[in-house]
Amino acid sequence: MDRNSIWGLVIIGAILIGYTYLTKPSEEEIKAMQTRDSIARVERLRNEQLETERVEALKKQYAEKKQDTAALQSEYGAFAGAVQQKEEIITLENKLVKISINTLGGKIANVELKDYKTHDAEKLMLWGEKNSKFGLAFYAQNKAMNTQDLYFTPVNSVKTVDASTAQQVVNMRLNAGEGKYIEYKYSLEPDSYMLGFDINVVGMQDVIALNQRDLTFNWAADIPSQEKGRKFENQYTNIYYKFFEDDVDNMSASGEDEESLSTKVKWIGFKQQFFSSVLIADDSFKGIELKSVDMDETSPILKNFSASISLPYQGSQLENYPMNFYFGPNKYKTMRKYGKDIELHALVDLGWKMFAWVNKWFVIPIFNFLENHIASYGIIILILTIIIKLILAPLTYKSYMSTAKMKVLKPQIDEINERIPKDKAMERQQATMALYKKAGVNPMGGCLPMLVQFPILIALFRFFPSSIELRQKSFLWAEDLSSFDAIVSWDAHIPLLSTFYGNHISLFCLLMAITNLVYTRMNSQMQSTNQMPGMQTMMYLMPLMFLFWFNSYASGLSYYYFIATLFTVAQTWAIRKYMVDEDKVLATIEANKKKPVKKSKFQQRLEEAAKQRGYKPPKK
Incomplete structure (x- = not known):
């Protein structure tokens, strides 16, 4: 997620919270609503009584x-x-x-x-x-x-x-x-x-x-x-x-x-x-x-x-x-x-058609196979998570490598930004893209793996709450994987908290938020040179919002997200420690810059068309 995405999510969340707070009913309106609800309940009970009396009257009438x-x-x-x-x-x-x-x-x-x-x-x-x-x-x-x-x-x-x-x-x-x-x-x-x-x-x-x-x-x-x-x-x-x-x-x-x-x-x-x-x-x-x-x-x-x-x-x-x-x-x-x-x-409910196929042809067959051989549904979810993460491991590695390349190029990008003033935004962008091309770096390289993983993320969001197989199945402290796993609950109604969070604390949801905070911390360390002041604080808001979104959801879903994020943290640590050397990455990029840049036929035609219109590219 880039800065704009995070800003967008934060603003949307703020708007929703603000709108709910500003449009919440006043004390008088709440009393009026309670009065209407009481009247509606009385009316419903009255109708039920009338229906009962009607049936009894009919029976009596028939008897007479x-x-x-x-x-x-x-x-x-x-x-x-x-x-x-x-x-x-x-x-x-x-x-x-x-x-x-x-x-x-x-x-x-x-x-x-x-x-x-x-x-x-x-x-x-x-x-x-x-x-x-x-x-x-x-x-x-x-x-x-x-x-x-x-x-x-x-x-x-x-x-x-x-x-x-x-x-x-x-x-x-x-x-x-x-x-x-x-x-x-x-x-x-x-x-x-x-x-x-x-x-x-x-x-x-x-x-x-x-x-x-x-x-x-x-x-x-x-x-x-x-x-x-x-x-x-x-x-x-x-x-x-x-x-x-x-x-x-x-x-x-x-x-x-x-x-x-x-x-x-x-x-x-x-x-x-x-x-x-x-x-x-x-x-x-x-x-x-x-x-x-x-x-x-x-x-x-x-x-x-x-x-x-x-x-x-x-x-x-x-x-x-x-x-x-x-x-x-x-x-x-x-x-x-x-x-x-x-x-x-x-x-x-397996989700929209564009995501439901992931459940129909991938998740459900694996889940059914594991169900035939394993009794514990908590273990089934764990193995399903590992299988998915292993399949996606090459994409995770590619995404990390793209981030590492962008990080080592940051000093050179800063030099371009200092050399070319802000009012020449087009020239600055062209110079930056030229650097990427010479270095053999695709700035969108980290996005494609995320796009591939997104349908799986949404599909599983629909799969777990709809799976009757998880209904009343226990695992660890969770009594029912199809419902929330409350470790603490209370009856008192607390304004805003009860509305947005609920009257309980779900432990798997809490663990999921913690692991996401850890993962956010790892990413912020990896991308710290690319971030504006205060950006790290904003990135931590998303895991905290998970606490409110998933507290009342199926504990099986929170458990899956917890295990998946934990596995991603382990993958990221292993890639960083054993598979990626930033000095070698920089050396590779510098070697790529010395190679002649090959232009595609499409790019050659674009440049030829620009020359015919009198366009002159900026001097390097």
């Missing part, structure tokens, strides 16, 4: 009207029989998932992932049942109907506990008369995270309104917090969707967001940091409304996700809508098994 067939027929028409059922839970289960299906609405009540637990060792449920919605909305007999309020009847109830060898199937039917029903067919394969889900509308052409052109499938769920670091987890929790035969996109991960999708969509995913619930069309969906709402920080719920999907309805004897649900981990290797064309693995 059980004997009043005429009243039921008048209010519910063909669906009168659907209010005289008993609520029951049907379970589909294999070695990986346990799916509970409620006869009220025929809906998926909740999904348990059996191989995983929450950060506090509770069962891992993908969503909360209380505010979940799951059902078809349509008009029948001039009334708005919603299947989630009616009882389905299990046709072939499957209660098998172990389905290691056979497929499990259950058909939930909402009857509307002889040969007339809406059916949800669920099918679960052994050892699979994929649940088959078909909607069949049979003989309903005389029940559903004649002018109905679409049925609306509503799916909504409260997304609970599963990880230790809520703020960090929240950044990776949002709605994703894949356009049909096209790219994957996502909604904003912060605040409230809504989107209307009119183009074809292959799937919609309610994504958490390490787990996802994905509704996949056999063909495609079209006409989709999506909404994401953040919950209060004190709530066990992170967000509420909702999707409304238009299913085309032709009024035929049989309307079939085949789909699948994926309920499982955001694990790259697992998701790839369900088809490259579906691209479920895009839910694993």
Whole structure:
């Protein structure tokens, strides 16, 4: 990094800190925000209570009207029989998932992932049942109907506990008369995270309104917090969707967001940091409304996700809508098994396309290979770091050599600057470049190695926080490599510190900052003759800023950066002590200066063109 880069980063950081400080709310505004939040919480609790009361009232109403067939027929028409059922839970289960299906609405009540637990060792449920919605909305007999309020009847109830060898199937039917029903067919394969889900509308052409052109499938769920670091987890929790035969996109991960999708969509995913619930069309969906709402920080719920999907309805004897649900981990290797064309693995955040290829074709294969042979993920990260640093060692050496050449040329560059005044900047630059050319030194020689390493740096920045393999895996003092490794924590809210740093100290983050300070010190000693007064102090700001940026990040990422920087320090020391002699470097440069400078054909043409225009090069 040169002086301008460091100045730029310092100024950007100062602007961000200053902007945050200047725009922070006043005490009155904070109180007003707290009041609004309290009102919002009360309103949400009130709505939940109203919803509970509505369901209870419906149940009571159904019970009261059980004997009043005429009243039921008048209010519910063909669906009168659907209010005289008993609520029951049907379970589909294999070695990986346990799916509970409620006869009220025929809906998926909740999904348990059996191989995983929450950060506090509770069962891992993908969503909360209380505010979940799951059902078809349509008009029948001039009334708005919603299947989630009616009882389905299990046709072939499957209660098998172990389905290691056979497929499990259950058909939930909402009857509307002889040969007339809406059916949800669920099918679960052994050892699979994929649940088959078909909607069949049979003989309903005389029940559903004649002018109905679409049925609306509503799916909504409260997304609970599963990880230790809520703020960090929240950044990776949002709605994703894949356009049909096209790219994957996502909604904003912060605040409230809504989107209307009119183009074809292959799937919609309610994504958490390490787990996802994905509704996949056999063909495609079209006409989709999506909404994401953040919950209060004190709530066990992170967000509420909702999707409304238009299913085309032709009024035929049989309307079939085949789909699948994926309920499982955001694990790259697992998701790839369900088809490259579906691209479920895009839910694993590997970074932008220009960096994701590094993870796909380099980091992940090495990581998977090491994972098959080594049990400790801390050791895996260590070996992965060493492999990367050894591969990049030639570039590190080339970068150091370029710095060494620039250092030994510094006295001659100073002589040029003293001889040529500042107002002749072009002449000074030409003389400096002529010196570089004669000496055989490329001033940009240290930049290319850094550019090559940059995609790897960014790729790993995305890889570690998204790797479910590190979830709840301990190493040394870190209990969970996918979350922060706090050695000290406190509950008190400290203005600015709690906002920018957090309420804990992560040891791997601290070690990473220290090793970066050491490396900065080594570089400043190497480049001290090239720096302006006070420049060294500025260079130390970047490692200190790492403390604020990475304190709440995955400890596996901080551990990697710590090991990588430590290895770089060792490499730099070894190169300086055993491989580079500045006197020999200077002698080589002086020998190069005595050799005739070879001009490329392109340079010769440029000089010839300049002569024709009357340009005279400066005297040496």
